[in-house]
Amino acid sequence: MDIAKIKTLTKLMVDNDLTEIMIRDGEQRIVLRRGSGSDSEAPQVVMATPVVQPAAHLPAPAAQATPRGSEEEDAGLSKIKAPLVGTFYMSPDPKSPPFVNVGDTVTPDTVVCIIVAMKVHNEIKAEVSGKIESIEVQNEQAVEFGQVMFRVRTG
Secondary structure: OOHHHHHHHHHHHHHOOOOEEEEEEOOEEEEEEOOOOOOOOOOEEEEEOOOOOOHHHOOOOOOOOOOOOOHHHHOOEEEEEOOOOEEEEOOOOOOOOOOOOOOOEEOOOOEEEEEEEOOEEEEEEOOOOEEEEEEOOOOOOEEOOOOEEEEEEOO
């Protein structure tokens, strides 16, 4: 994404009093938000792009929180994957309850967690409707791009 396009989107946000714009282009995702800092006119830019590492440097896969069954059992499950690299948080702060628990029903707009990357708090929405079947990562765990964080029973 080029700077001129970001400036155009920023002007569009200010002119139309928008607080957030999210754009997806393939695996690239750009989120512009206004009003999160002391200067409410200056949008915040969050760009998530996959990071490709050589195979020799990839970490060993983490143990899953719950054992996975057969392909048949996973057939009705959707996966909520990390859209960026960062630290996974189940709640907005240590004293608050988790955004979701196993068994909760979610809609596409339900915030399921926060991923903090470079001191930017990114709210992650379910983007599917269904019931949370499992939570695959632990609070304050580092997550990689594309890592499965939740499994949701749809339909």
